[in-house]
Structures are given as structure tokens and as C-alpha cells.
Amino acid sequence: MFSHERIIIRRGPESGLPIIVAVHSTALGTALGGCRLKAYPQWQDGLADALRLSAAMTDKCALAGLPNGGGKTVIALPTGATPDPGLRVAALHDAGSVIEELGGHYATGPDVGTGPDDMVTIGHRTNHVFCRPAGAGGSGDSSPGTAAGTVAALRAVCRARFGSTDPAGRSFAVVGLGRVGGRVARLLAESGAKLVVADVDPAKRSLADELGATWATPEEALTAAVDVLVPAALGGLLTPTSVAALRCAAVAGPANNQLDTPATADLLHNRDILWAPDYVVSAGGVISATAVELHHESPQQVTARLDAIADTLTEVFASAQRDGVTPSAAATAEARRRAG
Numbered sequence: 001m002f003s004h005e006r007i008i009i010r011r012g013p014e015s016g017l018p019i020i021v022a023v024h025s026t027a028l029g030t031a032l033g034g035c036r037l038k039a040y041p042q043w044q045d046g047l048a049d050a051l052r053l054s055a056a057m058t059d060k061c062a063l064a065g066l067p068n069g070g071g072k073t074v075i076a077l078p079t080g081a082t083p084d085p086g087l088r089v090a091a092l093h094d095a096g097s098v099i100e101e102l103g104g105h106y107a108t109g110p111d112v113g114t115g116p117d118d119m120v121t122i123g124h125r126t127n128h129v130f131c132r133p134a135g136a137g138g139s140g141d142s143s144p145g146t147a148a149g150t151v152a153a154l155r156a157v158c159r160a161r162f163g164s165t166d167p168a169g170r171s172f173a174v175v176g177l178g179r180v181g182g183r184v185a186r187l188l189a190e191s192g193a194k195l196v197v198a199d200v201d202p203a204k205r206s207l208a209d210e211l212g213a214t215w216a217t218p219e220e221a222l223t224a225a226v227d228v229l230v231p232a233a234l235g236g237l238l239t240p241t242s243v244a245a246l247r248c249a250a251v252a253g254p255a256n257n258q259l260d261t262p263a264t265a266d267l268l269h270n271r272d273i274l275w276a277p278d279y280v281v282s283a284g285g286v287i288s289a290t291a292v293e294l295h296h297e298s299p300q301q302v303t304a305r306l307d308a309i310a311d312t313l314t315e316v317f318a319s320a321q322r323d324g325v326t327p328s329a330a331a332t333a334e335a336r337r338r339a340g
Ligand code: PHE
Pocket: 032, 033, 034, 035, 107, 108, 109, 110, 111, 112, 130, 131, 142, 256, 282, 283, 285, 286, 289, 290
């Protein structure tokens, strides 16, 4: 079904790179979604990513109770080439120009491949950008908010699956130790959890050592015998093949678009593995950025909003059980009810 309100695909006049801005829905308000700067085999793969990710942002904002819809920006780099700093700036300017043309229907923020400083660069062309560094008038890095929201979600998962919210003594496999995954691993370690951690970057092993975690390859961590698998890297890791090999009781993490197709949620359910919908778990970044930049809320108010992710997830699990459907189906139904 075609459901996107507007998709702009343009060869960036300053960079020559494909700039893709997908506005999925503005039914609840300005569409929000980060700017992803990533290499794709073909630019069409970047378009597919933008379409899926922007639709997920609609569900994310709706279930987070935000007056916002979903969108996404993708700057599709050719594979193998790392852009020189000049090309990167040009591409971010191109993205900013497209966003400016949308006149406030869409605002961006950081995502895979971009950070607060890049938001300053986008900000040269448009004001519809979140998460510039504090010194530049923004709320800065959104990953602490995403990580805190993820840990709140993990507590709700532990309660639903094991009867207690306490991560102490429970085992978690964190796949991906980037800006969000690294923080989640640290917070879990501080709570007394047992950790298996993995990253494609071998340099991340030092964090594993620091946290007293077991270092593994991403493939090993994915199928580790743990209580909870925490996907914290790129999406698409839950496939019919990988689900058949899982040895965990629950899957909950901040990676966007974890399921290869929606039907994989049924495979998890059939294996009695509790899957927390990623767009509920990962809402902390967009929740904290909007709370600080639009509502000027105090740190205590922001923390309360992030903790509420646990309540949302508990409601999703409860309605799934009540209606005899997967948490994915329950969450999607609730998002449709709110965002149309
Ligand atoms: N990458 C963030 C997400 O997927 C996007 C974002 C963060 C957008 C903060 C706006 C503000 O939710």
C-alpha cells in the first residue's frame, strides 16, 4: 500500500549526491525523522530505507504521544567511498535546502552517520533541525535520551517476561556499541546485568573490557544464550533464518526496523520470544529532543517522559495478550488509531 504523503528525490545541486526526503505522515503534526548518511549499493536502496524508516517514525511519534508525524532523510553515498569533508558539507547543505522547501512540514535530526555538528551544517540552510550542540542553540546529542528510553523499555520487558523490572543478574547481548548501544551497555552494566557485547569495529573491544562484558562477534552475540537480545546497530537483523537460531527469551533494542518483514514478528511469537516493537523502544531521542527544544522542559520532566516508554510498552504487551495478537500487531493497531 502506498501511504507516503510526499517523497522528494533530488540530485543535490551542491554535492551531486542523491538526496531523499520522505514525508510519511503529517496527520498529527510536523513530520520528524533523522538524516541518515550512509553508503548503499544503489541509490534505490537508500530510497527503500527512507520509505521504511519514515513510516516507522510515524508509528514511533504516535506511540510516544507526540503531536508529530514521521519522515526521514537519506543521503545515499556510493559504496566503498568515504566522502571527503567538503562533499559531506555539500550533501548536508543539499539536504537542508530540500527540508527548507518543505516549509515546516518536516524537521530533521541526527541518525546513522550524522551527529550534532552535522545538524549545524544542515542549519545553514534551514531552521527545521533538532539536536544542534547546546552552544549552537540545540539540545545536542540525542543518544543519551535514546539510551535512557531503551533501558526503561528493557525494564518493562524484564517485568513482562521474568516478573521483575530489575536487570541485575539478568543476561543481555548488546549487538552494536555505537553512540546508543555503547551507552545502553554501560547503563546495564551499572545495574548489575551480565553482558555479551559485539560490534563490527574491533576497537570497541576496550569498552567490553571496561564493562567486564564478554566480547563476541555480531553473529555470535545474535544467537547467544541470554535473557534478552538488544539490537543496537543497523536494521533487518531479524529474519526467518536468524529467528530460528535465537536462544534468548526476549528481543528489545534501539535499532530501527529490526524485522526484515512484518511477518517475522509472527515467527518470534511462535517461538515464544517476546519482541518489543523497535519504534516504541527507540523513541527516547525524539522525545528528549522535542521536550527540550520545543517545550523547554527540565531534566526531571524529560526523565519522566523517557520512563513513560516503559508504561507504553507494558500497555502494548497487555493489549497483545488480551487480543491474542503479537506485540507488533498491537502496537501497529494503536499507532493507526492515533495517527490514522
Ligand atoms: N534518529 C532519530 C530517531 O530515529 C531521529 C531524531 C532524533 C529526529 C531527534 C529528531 C530529533 O528517532
